[in-house]
Amino acid sequence: MLRLAGRWVLTAVALVVSVSFLTFVLVDLVPGDAARSVVGLNSTEEQYLQMREAMGLDRPLLERYGDWAWAALHGDFGNSLTNGAAVASQLTTRLSVTVTLVVASLLVATVVGVSLGVAAALQHGFLGRLVDGLALLGLAVPSFWFAYVLVFLFAIETSFFPATGYVTFGSDPAGWARSLVLPVLTLGLTSSAPIAKQTRDGIRSELDKDYVYALRVRGIGERSVIGRHVLRNAAAPVITIMGLVFVGLLSGTVLVETVFVLPGLGSQAVQATMSSDLPLIQAIAVTFTVMVVVVNLLVEFVYVLLNPRVRAG
Incomplete structure (x- = not known):
């Protein structure tokens, strides 16, 4: 187990370093010049060259990445090119919004998906076809389109929830919850389909195995067979799908936070890209990568707990 955990950590570190370096290179290759964006188009050539030197853009790429990585390890991601504020402080204020949303x-995707999957597995026929249809629909329907549908139904037509905006929890807990309902439903419902399909397929596969027949022959109740044995054995693949859904939710925040005007990392990434704020783009990319790595580590850990054969190997 310790050897397995060590391999996970080494893989995670290598992934973070690789993604951060690749992002650094890609950002450097983006058309445009960060120094020119700062000094403006009407600046002199001397002012432009001085700004490039001040920003370190005249130095080799590997040297600049090394300095950035060393500073990032100490929590310093530099300053924003648009407002001069520390990037780390901007990430801190927006990270909680994105984490809460995801x-x-x-949670919504898991509850809805598992509930539909269990029902479809135990009741053949219409529910099984319904889950298949929802899975295809969830993959085909863009989240931003579904967001506009929810806004039309529950914000414009009925005024149940606000269409845009965000209220902090400290200022108004009820308003905070209401401001998150539509964004959470947008991401959660569209992401529940693959969980439902995997749950249904996993339970059906377990129900066909010999141990289920043996438990029933011994007189164990159907609820105990399903709840204590079948669901536990079918849970491991569902946990893996949940990890993939989490990654999809992170990418979905970019559009959903923009549609609902939420002050999270997703909308900040859009703003940073439009303003060519390279330090901010780099920091957001690394933050998303770290979140994905942490969740994947948790998924691997839970998978090992649910599957003793992996732990023994």
């Missing part, structure tokens, strides 16, 4: 959406 975790709540994953």
Whole structure:
């Protein structure tokens, strides 16, 4: 187990370093010049060259990446090119919004998906076809389109929830919850389909195995067979799908936060890209990567707990 955990950590570190370096290179290759964006188009050539030197853009790429990585390890991601504020402080204020949105959406997707999957597995016929249809629909329907549908139904037509905006929890807990309902439903419902399909397929596969027949022959109740044995054995693949859904939710925040005007990392990434704020883009990319790595580590850990054969190997 310790050897397995060590391999996970080494893989995670290598992934973070690789993604951060690749992002650094790609950002450097983006058309445009960060120094020119700062000094403006009407600046002199001397002012432009001085700004390039001040920003370190005249130095080799590997040297600049090394300095950035060393500073990032100490929590210093530099300053924003648009407002001069520390990037780390901007990430801190927006990270909680994105984390709340993603975790709540994953919870909704899991509850809805597992419930539909269990029902479809135990009741053949219409529900099984319904889950297949929802899976295809969830993959085909863009999240931003579904967001506009929810806004039309529950914000414009009925005024149940606000269409845009965000309220902090400290200022108004009820308003905070209401401001997150539509974004969470947008991401959660569209992400529940693959969880439902995997749950249904996993349970059906387990129900066909010999141990289920043996438990029933011994007189064990159907609820105990399903709840204590079948669901536990079918849970491992579902956990893996949940990890993939989490990654999809992170990418979905970019559009959903923009549509609902939420002050999270997703909308900040859009703003940073439009303004060519390279330090901010780099920091957001690394933050998303770290979140994905941490969740994947948790998924691997839970998978090992649910599957003793992996732990023994």
